[in-house]
Amino acid sequence: xxxxxxxxxxxxxxxxxxxxxxxxxxxxxxxxxxxxxxxxxxxxxxxxxxxxxxxxxxxxxxxxxxxxxxxxxxxxxxxxxxxxxxxxxxxxxxxxxxxxxxxxxxxxxxxxxxxxxxxxxxxxxxxxxxxxxxxxxxxxxxxxxxxxxxxxxxxxxxxxxxxxxxxxxxxxxxxxxxxxxxxxxxxxxxxxxxxxxxxxxxxxxxxxxxxxxxxxxxxxxxxxxxxxxxxxxxxxxxxxxxxxxxxxxxxxxxxxxxxxxxxxxxxxxxxxxx
Amino acid sequence: xxxxxxxxxxxxxxxxxxxxxxxxxxxxxxxxxxxxxxxxxxxxxxxxxxxxxxxxxxxxxxxxxxxxxxxxxxxxxxxxxxxxxxxxxxxxxxxxxxxxxxxxxxxxxxxxxxxxxxxxxxxxxxxxxxxxxxxxxxxxxxxxxxxxxxxxxxxxxxxxxxxxxxxxxxxxxxxxxxxxxxxxxxxxxxxxxxxxxxxxxxxxxxxxxxxxxxxxxxxxxxxxxxxxxxxxxxxxxxxxxxxxxxxxxxxxxxxxxxxxxxxxxxxxxxxxxxxxxxxxxxxxxxxxxxxxxxxxxxxxxxxxxxxxxxxxxxxxxxx
Numbered sequence: 341x342x343x344x345x346x347x348x349x350x351x352x353x354x355x356x357x358x359x360x361x362x363x364x365x366x367x368x369x370x371x372x373x374x375x376x377x378x379x380x381x382x383x384x385x386x387x388x389x390x391x392x393x394x395x396x397x398x399x400x401x402x403x404x405x406x407x408x409x410x411x412x413x414x415x416x417x418x419x420x421x422x423x424x425x426x427x428x429x430x431x432x433x434x435x436x437x438x439x440x441x442x443x444x445x446x447x448x449x450x451x452x453x454x455x456x457x458x459x460x461x462x463x464x465x466x467x468x469x470x471x472x473x474x475x476x477x478x479x480x481x482x483x484x485x486x487x488x489x490x491x492x493x494x495x496x497x498x499x500x501x502x503x504x505x506x507x508x509x510x511x512x513x514x515x516x517x518x519x520x521x522x523x524x525x526x527x528x529x530x531x532x533x534x535x536x537x538x539x540x541x542x543x544x545x546x547x548x549x550x551x552x553x554x555x556x557x558x559x560x561x562x563x564x565x566x567x568x569x570x571x572x573x574x575x576x577x578x579x580x581x582x583x584x585x586x587x588x589x590x591x592x593x594x595x596x597x598x599x600x601x602x603x604x605x606x607x608x609x610x611x612x613x614x
Numbered sequence: 615x616x617x618x619x620x621x622x623x624x625x626x627x628x629x630x631x632x633x634x635x636x637x638x639x640x641x642x643x644x645x646x647x648x649x650x651x652x653x654x655x656x657x658x659x660x661x662x663x664x665x666x667x668x669x670x671x672x673x674x675x676x677x678x679x680x681x682x683x684x685x686x687x688x689x690x691x692x693x694x695x696x697x698x699x700x701x702x703x704x705x706x707x708x709x710x711x712x713x714x715x716x717x718x719x720x721x722x723x724x725x726x727x728x729x730x731x732x733x734x735x736x737x738x739x740x741x742x743x744x745x746x747x748x749x750x751x752x753x754x755x756x757x758x759x760x761x762x763x764x765x766x767x768x769x770x771x772x773x774x775x776x777x778x779x780x781x782x783x784x785x786x787x788x789x790x791x792x793x794x795x796x797x798x799x800x801x802x803x804x805x806x807x808x809x810x811x812x813x814x815x816x817x818x819x820x821x822x823x824x825x826x827x828x829x830x831x832x833x834x835x836x837x838x839x840x841x842x843x844x845x846x847x848x849x850x851x852x853x854x855x856x857x858x859x860x861x862x863x864x865x866x867x868x869x870x871x872x873x874x875x876x877x878x879x880x881x882x883x884x885x886x887x888x889x890x891x892x893x894x895x896x897x898x899x900x901x902x903x904x905x906x907x908x909x910x911x912x913x914x915x916x917x918x919x920x921x922x923x924x925x926x927x928x929x930x931x932x933x
Contacts, residue, residue, distance in 0.1 A: 350731025356723050357740035363805065364743040366767050367755050379765040382774035427653060430646030440643050446651070448920055453658045455916035457866055459885040460905030461661030463668065463892050468661075487657035490650060548748050551868045551885070555893065565750040569873060572754065579758055579765065586751035597746040598739060605813045612855055613817040 371583035378580040393584035409567035417546035420485035432497035450491040489542040499611025500534025541607035668902040675896035688903035701887040720811030745809040753873035763789040795879035818852030
C-alpha cells in the first residue's frame with residue numbers, strides 16, 4: 341500500500357466521527373429550536389434559533405428551578421472526589437512506594453469490590469439510611485459516591501506512584517531529606533498527572549450516577565440526573581426543553597472531558613495506558 | 615517521630631533502624647492503607663452481609679407484621695420466577711453484544727485514527743463526544759429525539775431521504791422502541807461505549823514498536839500480515855482491558871434500561887429487575903435472595919476477569 345492510498349481513510353474517519361457526534365450535535369441544535377420546530381418530520385434543520393428551551397429548563401413557566409439539583413450534583417461530585425483523593429493517595433503510597441506485604445492481593449481486593457453488583461447492596465443501604473434519618477441527604481450520597489470511586493482511584497494512583505524512581509527516593513533519603521521534602525520534590529511531580537486523571541474520572545462517574553440518587557434522594561437532595569428523569573411530561577411537546585436540559589447537565593462533563601482528553605484515556609484504563 | 619523514621623529508612627530495602635521492632639515497622643507501612651481499606655469494607659461489604667441475612671427472611675414491606683425466618687424459600691421463589699430467569703438472559707445478551715460490537719467498531723475507528731490525515735484531532739474530539747453525555751441525558755435523547763416514531767431523528771432522516779431522492783410519499787417509519795426494544799437499548803449503549811473502546815485501543819496502537827513494523831514492511835509483509843502478526847498480538851491486552859472494564863460497567867447498567875424502556879418489552883436486565891422487586895414490589899426477602907445469587911455469579915465471573923487484569927499487571931511491572 342502506498343502513501344497515496346491513505347486519503348480515503350481520512351474520509352472514512354471523518355464520516356465515522358460525524359456519525360458518532362451527530363446525536364450530540366442534534367441535541368444541541370434542537371435545544372435552540374422552538375418546541376414546534378423540534379417536533380417536525382423531516383427535521384427542520386434551518387428553523388430559527390431561540391432560547392425558549394433553556395428558559396423552560398430554568399423554570400420560566402413551571403417555576404421549578406433546576407439550581408438545587410445542579411448544586412446537589414456539584415457538591416456530591418466535588419465532595420466525593422476530594423474524599424476519594426484523601427483516602428486513595430495514602431493507600432496508593434502503601435501499595436507502591438513503600439509497599440505492604442501482599443500488596444497485589446490488597447490491590448485486587450479493591451478492584452473486586454467494583455465487580456460486585458451495586459444493586460444487590462442497595463436495599464440494606466436504603467434501610468440503613470431510613471433508620472438513621474439519612475434519606476434525602478446529600479452528605480450520605482457523597483459518602484456512597486466515595487466508596488463507588490475509591491477502588492478506581494486506588495488503582496489509578498498506584499499506577500502513577502509506581503513510576504516514582506526508586507533511585508531518587510534512595511538518593512533523597514541519603515541526603516537526609518525529610519518525608520515532606522521527598523513527597524514534594526520527588527513524588528509530587530509524578531503524582532500530579534495521576535491526581536488530575538483521578539479527579540476527572542471520579543467527578544464524571546459521580547456526576548453521572550443515577551441508581552443511588554434515585555433510590556436515596558427526594559425533593560431536597562435530588563441530583564441533576566434524577567431531575568432530568570422527572571423532566572419529561574406526558575402531554576404537549578417537550579423535546580426542545582429536554583434537549584436543553586440534557587445539554588446543560590452534560591456541559592460540565594463535556595467541558596472537563598474535552599479539556600483533558602489524555603487524562604481521560606489514562607483514567608478510563610485505570611492507569612494501564614499512559 | 616513517625617515521619618522522620620519513614621523518611622530516613624531507605625525505601626523498599628528492608629534495613630530498619632534497630633530501635634523499631636519489625637512489628638511496629640509493619641504497622642507504619644500499613645497505616646496509610648488502613649483508612650481506605652476500612653472505609654471500603656464498611657460501605658461496600660457490610661451491605662452485602664446484610665443482604666445475605668435478609669435473603670433468608672420473610673419480609674415484605676407491604677405486610678410488615680408477617681416477618682420471620684424463611685429458610686431457603688426465597689431462593690426457591692427466585693429460581694422458579696420466570697421474570698428473573700429472563701432478566702439473567704437479557705443481562706448476558708445485553709452485556710456481550712454491547713461489549714463485542716463496541717470493541718469491533720472501536721477497533722475499526724482506532725485503526726482509522728491511527729493514520730495521519732487532515733483534521734485528525736477534530737475527528738478524535740467528535741468521536742469522544744458520546745461518552746461525555748451524561749448517561750441519563752443520552753438515554754432520554756435517544757428515546758425521544760431519535761427513536762420517537764413521529765418526530766425522532768431516525769424517521770425524520772428517512773422522510774428527508776425519501777423526499778430528496780423522490781422515492782415516493784410513503785417512507786418507512788418504524789417504531790423502533792416497540793418493534794425492536796432490545797436493539798434500541800443496545801444501540802444506545804454501543805453508541806456511548808464505542809468511544810471508550812476506541813480510546814483504549816488507539817492508545818494501544820500508538821504504543822506499538824514502530825521499528826518492528828517498519829522492518830516488516832521492508833521485508834515485504836502485506837498490511838494484513840502486519841495487522842495479523844504484529845498489531846493484533848500487541849493489541850490483545852488492550853482488547854482484554856477494554857472488554858473487562860466495559861463488562862464491569864455494562865453488566866450493571868441501570869440508566870439506559872430504566873430510561874428508554876422502563877424495563878418493559880423484555881429489556882429488563884438484572885439490576886433493573888432487582889431494583890423493581892425492592893422498590894416497587896417491596897419483597898425485600900426475595901429481592902435479597904436474587905441479589906445474593908447475582909453476587910455469587912459476579913464473584914465467579916470476576917475471578918476470571920481478575921486473572922486477565924493480573925496478567926496486565928505483570929506486564930506493566932515487567933516493562
